[in-house]
Amino acid sequence: MTQAIEHADWATRDERKPAVWTRGLAKHFGELQAVRGIDFAVAPGEVFGFLGPNGAGKTTTIAMLCTLALPSAGEARVAGFDVVGEREDVRRNIGLVFQDPTLDGYLTAEENLRFHADLYGVPRALARERMHDVLEMVGLWERRQSLVNTYSGGMRRRLEIARGLLHSPRVLFLDEPTIGLDPQTRSSIWTYIKELKVREEITIFLTTHYMDEAEYCDRIAIMDQGEIVVLDTPESLKASVGRDRVQIKTDDDDTAIAALRDRFDIEAMIAEGQVTFSVAEGEQFVPRLFAELGVAITGVSVSRPSLDDVFMSYTGTTIRDAEASTTDRQRQMHSMHSGMARR
Amino acid sequence: MASEQVIAGTGPPRVARVRVPGGGLRSDLRAVRVVWQRELIRFSRDRARMITSLVQPVLFLFVLGTGLSRLASSGTHGVNLRTFVYPGVLAMAVLFTAMFSAASIVWDREFGFLREMLVAPVSRGAIVIGKCLGGATVAGFQGVIMILIAGLVSVPYSPVMILEVLVLQLLLAFALTAFGVMMAARMSQMQSFMALMQMVIMPLFFISGALFPVSGLPTWLSVLNRLDPITYAVDPIRRAVFAHLDISAAARHALAPGVTWWSWQLPGVFEAALVALMGFGLLGVAIARFSRTE
Numbered sequence: 001m002t003q004a005i006e007h008a009d010w011a012t013r014d015e016r017k018p019a020v021w022t023r024g025l026a027k028h029f030g031e032l033q034a035v036r037g038i039d040f041a042v043a044p045g046e047v048f049g050f051l052g053p054n055g056a057g058k059t060t061t062i063a064m065l066c067t068l069a070l071p072s073a074g075e076a077r078v079a080g081f082d083v084v085g086e087r088e089d090v091r092r093n094i095g096l097v098f099q100d101p102t103l104d105g106y107l108t109a110e111e112n113l114r115f116h117a118d119l120y121g122v123p124r125a126l127a128r129e130r131m132h133d134v135l136e137m138v139g140l141w142e143r144r145q146s147l148v149n150t151y152s153g154g155m156r157r158r159l160e161i162a163r164g165l166l167h168s169p170r171v172l173f174l175d176e177p178t179i180g181l182d183p184q185t186r187s188s189i190w191t192y193i194k195e196l197k198v199r200e201e202i203t204i205f206l207t208t209h210y211m212d213e214a215e216y217c218d219r220i221a222i223m224d225q226g227e228i229v230v231l232d233t234p235e236s237l238k239a240s241v242g243r244d245r246v247q248i249k250t251d252d253d254d255t256a257i258a259a260l261r262d263r264f265d266i267e268a269m270i271a272e273g274q275v276t277f278s279v280a281e282g283e284q285f286v287p288r289l290f291a292e293l294g295v296a297i298t299g300v301s302v303s304r305p306s307l308d309d310v311f312m313s314y315t316g317t318t319i320r321d322a323e324a325s326t327t328d329r330q331r332q333m334h335s336m337h338s339g340m341a342r343r
Numbered sequence: 344m345a346s347e348q349v350i351a352g353t354g355p356p357r358v359a360r361v362r363v364p365g366g367g368l369r370s371d372l373r374a375v376r377v378v379w380q381r382e383l384i385r386f387s388r389d390r391a392r393m394i395t396s397l398v399q400p401v402l403f404l405f406v407l408g409t410g411l412s413r414l415a416s417s418g419t420h421g422v423n424l425r426t427f428v429y430p431g432v433l434a435m436a437v438l439f440t441a442m443f444s445a446a447s448i449v450w451d452r453e454f455g456f457l458r459e460m461l462v463a464p465v466s467r468g469a470i471v472i473g474k475c476l477g478g479a480t481v482a483g484f485q486g487v488i489m490i491l492i493a494g495l496v497s498v499p500y501s502p503v504m505i506l507e508v509l510v511l512q513l514l515l516a517f518a519l520t521a522f523g524v525m526m527a528a529r530m531s532q533m534q535s536f537m538a539l540m541q542m543v544i545m546p547l548f549f550i551s552g553a554l555f556p557v558s559g560l561p562t563w564l565s566v567l568n569r570l571d572p573i574t575y576a577v578d579p580i581r582r583a584v585f586a587h588l589d590i591s592a593a594a595r596h597a598l599a600p601g602v603t604w605w606s607w608q609l610p611g612v613f614e615a616a617l618v619a620l621m622g623f624g625l626l627g628v629a630i631a632r633f634s635r636t637e
Contacts, residue, residue, distance in 0.1 A: 066462055067462070067636070068458070068461070068462060068636070069636065070636050088464045089464075091462055091463065091464035092363040092365075092464040093363070094462075096462055098455065098458060100455050101454070101455050102455035102456055102458045102459040103455075103456065103459075104381070104385075104451075104454075104456045105454070106384075106385050106388055106389070107381070107384065107385070111384065115377055115381055116459070116463075118373060118374075118376070118377040119373075119374055119377055119460070119463040119465060120361075120363050120463060120464065121363055121364045121369075121370050121373060121464075122361050122363070123361075126361055127361075130361055163459075166361070167361050167363050168361040168362070168363075
């Protein structure tokens with residue numbers, strides 16, 4: 001596996017132990033390498049994001065960190081505890097919000113929370129106070145007596161976040177916390193997450209495949225095909241690209257790409273159905289492009305470096321295109337899973 | 344000791360902080376209790392389930408019992424066929440309720456709630472035990488309802504009989520729920536679980552002698568009957584009921600002969616112990632299957 005470049009014992013080098021730490025963490029299902037040996041550390045209090053297309057291995061990584069899946073190789077520590085050897089300690093110190101709902105619709109919101117508090121052994125008096133706090137925070141205090149079946153998708157997600165926080169976890173895992181929600185609910189969920197950072201001493205580990213959401217993270221790891229391709233703050237990642245992205249629509253894309261190579265010495269590719277390339281000064285380049293390309297241009301757009309460009313420059317594809325191509329991989333993974341179940 | 348308050352500082356209001364207590368027996372017992380409690384809350388809200396699981400026993404008792412009694416009056420020594428079928432139906436009521444309870448763990452998986460339980464800092468065993476006790480309790484309620492209609496089939500309300508029957512029903516329900524949970528450990532779809540249960544439970548029910556006396560059977564059926572675990576719950580229930588009926592010794596001998604192993608008459612307590620033992624065995628397997636992490 002990967003050579004351990006980082007020293008395992010962080011305490012000797014750093015007063016603050018990392019909230020999440022992995023070394024050579026890997027998981028495979030039969031032939032399929034879902035996670036291929038990843039190394040990273042998350043500092044306490046950080047909002048850390050895993051960014052990548054579906055099927056990149058984000059959820060599998062979370063499952064290992066939450067003790068729901070055993071690593072095939074490597075090791076990981078969460079809140080200072082080993083995810084294999086000290087499972088119960090890990091579980092006591094983490095909160096989880098899964099991609100798929102895990103609420104009991106036949107119970108009220110309050111009963112769902114009470115079940116959780118009892119399961120985690122939160123003392124009664126404190127649980128009542130805590131329940132009030134978290135429900136107030138997500139704006140569901142008034143609806144606490146309603147059956148969860150009567151809740152909308154956004155309300156359920158908010159309730160799950162409240163429940164994940166009920167036992168004051170040191171690390172909160174959010175697996176695609178805003179997937180399938182409308183933009184308004186998405187932004188309100190981000191308001192809670194930002195508020196949380198201020199109110200509680202908590203580390204937030206989340207996965208997302210929305211670029212705009214990754215901007216909210218302190219640091220991002222871009223994951224593709226089971227590996228971390230780059231890890232840094234959103235600002236440095238964008239600065240590292242440093243170039244504007246230009247996309248053009250033309251009558252003949254192949255000729256346009258060839259012309260860009262011959263006349264401007266620019267390597268372009270097709271992304272999202274358009275000829276895409278990056279240049280230092282996009283806006284000044286466009287007039288030259290129209291004058292000298294020699295292929296009819298029907299549309300043009302110039303954008304400042306975004307995380308999309310970061311993703312593209314490190315993985316060679318946009319996240320949307322990556323999504324489309326992973327569908328096949330997932331199908332393969334799915335059939336392997338059901339194959340295992342049959343055996 | 345288990346918790347600490349954080350004093351409000353500057354900035355936004357700080358919330359009371361919880362420290363999750365360490366594991367051990369106390370936390371596991373608490374987990375058993377909350378899982379059990381949830382089963383009861385859900386059952387009390389699910390009227391449809393309450394009624395459905397009573398329909399079948401009532402059909403067997405009143406429709407089949409009444410219909411067939413016209414054919415069978417000579418063979419029953421004057422005992423009404425409904426009365427004869429009643430103990431079997433007492434077992435049956437528990438059978439279906441326990442299966443529904445076990446199915447709920449598949450439902451929990453399908454709707455995600457199982458994950459909420461599996462990531463909690465408690466042992467998987469506690470969750471499985473809570474489920475099984477919940478199933479047994481719910482089945483116990485159904486059992487009580489069936490005991491209440493004893494008067495309708497001319498069975499006297501004797502406190503001793505009621506107690507015996509109830510204990511046997513609880514044991515059977517516990518063992519069956521454990522069996523169901525064990526089967527549910529590897530199933531993710533409600534449909535396949537229900538199909539499997541139909542395939543397993545119906546034959547077990549028919550073979551158990553819930554609807555016929557277990558003496559003088561052809562050898563093949565006799566062997567199958569002795570191998571069927573449910574036999575050892577149905578038989579003591581029937582004997583407990585028949586002990587309180589005002590009927591002739593000949594009728595009692597013909598209708599509630601008791602289960603024999605090579606002509607050894609099994610005592611009721613022994614049969615009950617067998618059911619309990621099976622229940623614990625199945626529970627052990629269920630816990631082991633749920634404790635495995637992929």
